[in-house]
Amino acid sequence: MTILCTPSQPSDELLAAVGTGVLTAPTLSRAQELVEQLPGEPLVVIGPEVGFADAAGFATTLRLTRPLVGVVVIRPELDVETYAHAMQAGIRELVATADLPGLADACRRSRRLSESILLPVDATADSEGKVITIFSAKGGCGKTTLATNLAVALHADGARRVCLVDLDLAFGDVAISLQLEPRRTLVDAVGMGENMDTTGVAGLLTSFRPGLECVLAPVEPGDAEKVPATVIDDLLEMLRGMFDYVVVDTPPQFNEHVLRALDGSDHHVLLTTPDLAAMKNLRLTLDMLDLLSYPRATRSIVLNREDNRVGITAADVEQALRSKLAARIPNNLEVAASFNRGVPITAEKPSHRVSAAIREFGVQRIDRLQTAEAPAVKGQRRRWLTIGARSGDDA
Ligand SMILES: Nc1ncnc2c1ncn2[C@@H]1O[C@H](COP(=O)(O)OP(=O)(O)O)[C@@H](O)[C@H]1O
Ligand SMILES: [Mg+2]
CATH class of the missing domain: 3.40.50.2300 (Response regulator)
Structure with a gap:
């Protein structure tokens, strides 16, 4: 009406x-x-x-x-x-x-x-949504590809409400990869300050499909710097209350926004490709996450672009990272072709083996996540982050 x-x-x-x-x-x-x-x-x-x-x-x-x-x-x-x-x-x-x-x-x-x-939420489900951050310290590993496809897989034609957040503030390409017009972006959240609420956050969303909404990265040069990292805490908490899943795409570096997203997440998805540079960076990332005392149970390590012609096998990756892989996504030209057409492969070709691998990861791993960490642990780390950020500002 x-x-x-x-x-x-x-x-x-x-x-x-x-x-x-x-x-x-x-x-x-x-x-x-x-x-x-x-x-x-x-x-x-x-x-x-x-x-x-x-x-x-x-x-x-x-x-x-x-x-x-x-x-x-x-x-x-x-x-x-x-x-x-x-x-x-x-x-x-x-x-x-x-x-x-x-x-x-x-x-x-x-x-x-x-x-x-x-949309009606499954009455048996947790009323709080889960926040999943996808990260790799090396660019081009497939973060945006996995974020968009995982969002489509979890959405499952409207079975769940999903929000995809593009935290690659300077070079975000969620909008282009889904062919969305960024009329509203994260920079519009800046003026909300302490007063961020459902209505304000709803005004930031760009719809890919009903029930699959996106918070897009700023587009104007200089806008990325206007988004204070504290906005991320509030935004993710608001979105958690509005959606079943919030999937966060990130830039390839540990900046303060990323640290806050990691801290506000229930689960971390860490990506590598079968090459030495990506594996070395992921090993360093895992050490860093250990140092920040994130429980290992709250992370999934995903091998993207698996290809038996490159000389590094899944077993090699597991050995180098001293960790089990939660998913293996094949290297396939169709992925890039779909990406360029602006339709994630999981939406365009649901039966493709890449789509099947991402969907299985979504259903088997992400959709069965354990309850979030105790808030006290998060609070401690958040204080640590704030102190770290302040000393960074002074430098
Ligand atoms: N499994 C895959 N098979 C083939 N190409 C892929 C695969 N995953 C990602 N790509 C391609 O690799 C490039 C980088 O992916 P992208 O998701 O933009 O990486 P990131 O966001 O980590 O920088 C894109 O052109 C994408 O289409
Ligand atoms: Mg990207």
Whole structure:
């Protein structure tokens, strides 16, 4: 159900863009009454005649009382300042008056978002979602490939709600690999500060499929530096409450954002390829994680691009890493071809052996994760990280 708030008689074109089953409200207080009376989580579209400050105030109140109700605001003109205020108020989308196709898209996105967040959760499942961070200290090992494909595998055509977070802030390629337009990115989380909530976080999401949402990396040069690492703690905690699985893709280095993601995760997936440089880097990573006292049970080591022509076998990798492999993903040209087409191979070719390997890893290992670590342990490490970061700042 959609409520269109406008004091004037809406045109047929405007009504058609907003969708079917539209109720009109001449004032915001009437719109508020309708929100309270209607079942479900309606979408509220606020027309350009309503003052922006009033529209923002309406959205701010709703985000506290009904965080899953979407608010889309039409404005005669859009500028950066209005966007910033809209984001802070919890307005999901801003659209220019003349942009009726844009309005139709914004309404569709907002409805899909409310629906995907409201998908019924398996009653027997843990109500808290699990956060999985995928890491390798060497670039090109397949982190983004595994993150996108694992997200698709866990989503399983809508069986679970999954959020994929691109923490490769400077060079993230989740958007390009899923052919998503990064209209909203992690940089939009910056203004939320302490007030991050479900509505604000919902406004950051870009949908790949209903129930498979992404938090994309910033795109403008310089935006990556604007994202403080503390945002990651709050974001992951919020997403954990909204999704069954949160899959975090990372850059190939241990920066503070990555350390916080590792700390806020239930499970670490560590990747290597069958080459000496990647294996050496993974050995160092494992030592580092041991040093940070992450229990070994909370990690999976995955060999990607396994290929019996390169002279390093899975057994060699296990021996060098002194650890068992949790999964082996074959090297196959189809992976890169799918990646380039913007559809992960698990979605495009579910019966391909690479898809089968990733799905089996998702189902056998990730979907059976043990309960998260005791919070006290995490708290200690977080303090350690903060002290480390502060001394880093001083240097
Ligand atoms: N199992 C695989 N078989 C073949 N190519 C792969 C495989 N996994 C990843 N690739 C390719 O390797 C390249 C790097 O992968 P990517 O996921 O971007 O790595 P990272 O995110 O770790 O830098 C991409 O072109 C990707 O298509
Ligand atoms: Mg990557």
